[in-house]
Amino acid sequence: MTVQSLWAATAQPSPALQSLEGERQCDVVIIGAGYTGLTAAHHIALSGREPLIVEANTLAFGASGRNGGVVSPKFRVGFPGLMARFGRDTALQMYHAGHAAVDSLVDMIETLGLDQARLHMGGHIAAAHNVHALGGLQATANWIKRETGGASSVMISADQVREMTGSTIFCGGLLTPKAGGIHPLNYARGIAQSLHDRGVKMYINSPAEQVRREGERIIVQTPQGRVSARQVIYATNGYSDQTRATDTLHRRLIPFRSAIIATEPLPAHVLAGIMPGGQVCGDTKRMLRWFRVVGDRLIFGGRGAFGKNDSHNAFRTLQRSMGDVFPVLRDYKIDFRWSGLVAMTLDYLPHAGQLDDRSFYAIGYNGGGVAMSTWMGRQLGAMTAGKKVDLGLMSGEKFKPIPLHAFRAPGVRLAAGWQQFLDVIGR
Ligand SMILES: Cc1cc2nc3c(=O)[nH]c(=O)nc-3n(C[C@H](O)[C@H](O)[C@H](O)COP(=O)(O)OP(=O)(O)OC[C@H]3O[C@@H](n4cnc5c(N)ncnc54)[C@H](O)[C@@H]3O)c2cc1C
Incomplete structure (x- = not known):
């Protein structure tokens, strides 16, 4: 089975980077060349300090090079639920952080x-897969109107x-204009490329083995x-399990495989009936399915029955x-068919913080970190x-390693099977 992403097949060339040989000095060394590491380097360089990135594989080898490209201000946890648990201000x-995140991406691109x-x-449609889920979307819309005016x-x-969307299976939805792809x-x-042009040092095939x-x-x-x-x-x-150096972060996360397929180029008459307004769409299932049109293809992604590696069955299910x-x-x-690892956290929120006075991190985007x-890079x-x-x-204060991580991670993946079952029976 060929597993190659549409993105890799259609991307601009990567800047020519080497692996690290010998000794270097800098102000801030960054481990990982995905969006978090790259944008952190951007802001550090802007402030006149010297960042340096080491990447274990190729540039954006992790989720940043493989994701669905959906830009949205949403979190996995709904705002009414957050208010019920933590109060209105929180x-x-x-x-506002979700919306600031979209602004920071637009700003970076501009x-x-x-x-x-x-x-x-073009906007994002959250499409309700049943009436119960539609009620949840309505609660979110009401909350936004009432609390933000x-x-x-x-x-x-x-x-x-x-x-x-061109699909008849949904019973309503929530449209968020400040979103896209x-x-x-x-x-x-x-x-x-911009960092490279400004002289920021980046090294690929250079795993941090020890810190x-x-x-x-x-x-x-x-x-x-x-x-x-x-x-x-x-x-x-x-991808924090690649060396022991990032073990303490890995133990705070539950990696989950998420997969994407892209159709062959579709004829104009078919394409005209699918997402004609250029929005991106995700449904409300616990094991989210999402899709968008890219050029003349539909790309379709989802989480669920995916093991540690890519499998025929998983792609067939998708x-x-x-x-x-x-x-x-x-x-x-x-x-095209490909997959990557999403980093789930127990509270479904990303976190950034410090491990000690000189060590910082931002991880756990729960499949929504584009x-x-x-924004975390800026922070x-x-x-x-x-x-x-x-x-x-999203602070790191209460974000600790998961006790008995080695046993709990498989347990959580097993629980995902239960969530899928609930989706199937419409609960
Ligand atoms: C299939 C898929 C679809 C997704 N779709 C969307 C979407 O549509 N919208 C959305 O908002 N989010 C989506 N996401 C999530 C989003 O892609 C991520 O949240 C985001 O890319 C995280 O960026 P990052 O830089 O933190 O991590 P990553 O991009 O995963 O980068 C981490 C990097 O660290 C490197 N690394 C690890 N260990 C070491 C080490 N010891 N030394 C050096 N380097 C190391 C890895 O090689 C990797 O390149 C998706 C994720 C996946 C997997």
Whole structure:
């Protein structure tokens, strides 16, 4: 089975980078070259300090090079639920952070002139898969209207969802205009190219094998090199199990495989009936399915029955699911199939914080980090400059390693099977 992403097949070239050999000094060494690491480097460089990135694989090898490119201000946890648990101010703070995250991505693209990221802010449709879920969307729309006085997300009828998506299976939805899609790998490569042009040092195929303190310095050891820095940022997210050096972060996360398929180019008459308004769409199932049109193809993604590796069965399940949403696509071939690791947290929220006075991190985007990781990069830039940053529920204060992680992670994946069952029986 060929597993290649549509993004890898259509991306601009990556800047030519080497692996680290020998000794380097810098202000902040960043482990991981995804959006979190790259955007943190951008802000650190802007402030006149010297960042340096070490990446275990290729540039944006992790989720940043493989995701669906959906840009949205949403979290996995709804705002009414956040308000019920943590109060109005905290829920509002999260609402504004979600929107600020989208702003920071748009700003990054405009500031660096990243046309190749192909940002299209066409809006996001959350499509209800049953009446119960529709009630949840309505509660969110009501909350936004009541608590923010605005209409950043509005309810749309089943007929409107049908017109906007071309699918008849949804019973209504929530439209969020401040959302859209990008070419995710080009976004990462574009930021990296800009950093490269500004002389920021980045090394690929250079896993951080060990991180240690030597007096006032942080030492990061790679197979053939060594970096001495004042501070370190861990930006390894769902890929934090590659070496022991990031074990403490890995134990805070539950990595989950998420997969995507892309159809062959569709004829104009078929394409005209699918997402004609250029929105992106995700449904309300616990094991979310989402889709968008990219060029003349539909890409369709989902989480669920995926093990540690890619499997024929998992992709076939996804293709069947696509056929349920768009029966017309059952006759078309799949040209690309790929997957990557999403980093789940026990509270379904991302977190950023410090491990000690010189070690920082931002991880746990729960499958929604395209915009949020860009915002976190900005926060890491501020945090490493000694500025106070109020992350509210996303702070690292109570974000600790999961006790008995080795046993709980498989347990949570098993529980996902139960969640899928609930989806199937319509609960
Ligand atoms: C299939 C899929 C679809 C998704 N779709 C969407 C979407 O449509 N919208 C959305 O908002 N979010 C989506 N996401 C989530 C989003 O992609 C992530 O939240 C985001 O990319 C996280 O960026 P990051 O930089 O924190 O981590 P990553 O991009 O995962 O980068 C981590 C990097 O750290 C490197 N690394 C790990 N250990 C070491 C080490 N020891 N030394 C050096 N380097 C190391 C890894 O090689 C990797 O490149 C999706 C994720 C997946 C997997």
